[in-house]
Amino acid sequence: MKLTWIGDNMKFTKMVAAGNDFVLYNGFEYNINNYSNLAIKSCDRHFGIGADGIMICEESDIADIKMIYYNSDGSRGEMCGNGIRCFSKYVYENDIIDKKIFTIETLAGIKTICLEINEKDIVEIIKVDMGKPIFASNKIPVNIDSNEVLLENIVIDGVGITFSAVLVGVPHIVIFVDDVRHIDINGLGKKLEVHSIFPKKTNVNFVEIVDRNNINIYTWERGAGRTLGCGTGSCAGVALGNKLGKLDKLVNVKTEGGELQVELKDNYEIYMKGEATTIYTGAMLDL
Numbered sequence: 012m013k014l015t016w017i018g019d020n021m022k023f024t025k026m027v028a029a030g031n032d033f034v035l036y037n038g039f040e041y042n043i044n045n046y047s048n049l050a051i052k053s054c055d056r057h058f059g060i061g062a063d064g065i066m067i068c069e070e071s072d073i074a075d076i077k078m079i080y081y082n083s084d085g086s087r088g089e090m091c092g093n094g095i096r097c098f099s100k101y102v103y104e105n106d107i108i109d110k111k112i113f114t115i116e117t118l119a120g121i122k123t124i125c126l127e128i129n130e131k132d133i134v135e136i137i138k139v140d141m142g143k144p145i146f147a148s149n150k151i152p153v154n155i156d157s158n159e160v161l162l163e164n165i166v167i168d169g170v171g172i173t174f175s176a177v178l179v180g181v182p183h184i185v186i187f188v189d190d191v192r193h194i195d196i197n198g199l200g201k202k203l204e205v206h207s208i209f210p211k212k213t214n215v216n217f218v219e220i221v222d223r224n225n226i227n228i229y230t231w232e233r234g235a236g237r238t239l240g241c242g243t244g245s246c247a248g249v250a251l252g253n254k255l256g257k258l259d260k261l262v263n264v265k266t267e268g269g270e271l272q273v274e275l276k277d278n279y280e281i282y283m284k285g286e287a288t289t290i291y292t293g294a295m296l297d298l
């Protein structure tokens with residue numbers, strides 16, 4: 012029987028992937044009536060647990076399990092790349108899923124997961140079939156006259172910025188820069204996220220190309236602000252970098268908080284591979 016969540020003693024697991032941190036809840040154990048509120052309270056770094064977002068597992072009619080994702084500001088995200096790696100490890104190691112290859116329903120479609128497990132039955136690497144990137148401007152969406160958003164210009168505080176855009180489950184823009192460490196990520200990210208050209212807002216990624224197989228990426232996330240990593244953002248950087256002829260199809264991505272690998276198949280299907288770590292488990296005493 013499920014417990015109805017009334018705010019006390021709700022068990023959670025804190026996890027991180029590439030510096031992107033999350034709180035995970037078991038939706039099979041609790042009836043959670045307000046995910047948005049739970050996200051805001053859980054993610055608060057002073058009065059809560061502290062995280063970039065939350066995930067809840069629930070039963071799915073169309074896949075092995077459903078992942079519900081909310082950003083730290085309480086908004087729903089259709090998909091989360093670093094999050095889905097944490098989620099996959101969580102459901103396997105907590106015996107909610109007993110397969111090494113399984114499917115997860117998200118608001119951005121069904122994703123297939125492949126786990127690499129060690130001899131102690133601990134998940135070491137999680138590989139995710141992220142699906143194909145969508146470049147059509149009306150689907151991302153970006154309010155612009157051209158069909159795709161490649162190297163377009165936008166002016167922020169009188170300064171011209173060249174950006175490209177893609178939908179990888181959630182909307183992303185990518186700005187290629189010479190050195191990510193010399194960019195005002197927070198100042199620009201905050202303004203670009205809510206610019207009227209992006210009707211559903213956008214995630215903002217600054218990408219420095221080291222060579223054709225290595226990038227550094229700093230991200231400002233829609234609904235979460237500056238994070239130390241973004242999985243879908245990493246896929247966006249590689250997909251756009253390859254489309255613009257700057258990157259090969261297998262790329263090591265360094266975020267501010269970690270690393271992952273993105274591979275584009277010949278049909279442009281994106282595979283994302285990387286680790287996820289459980290930091291601690293606990294119970295919220297007063298939400």
Ligand SMILES: N[C@@H](CCC[C@H](N)C(=O)O)C(=O)O
Nearest residue numbers: 088091092093181241242243
């Ligand atoms: N951190 C994520 C993306 C989470 C969702 C995003 N902030 C949005 O709502 O667009 C990732 O690793 O992909």
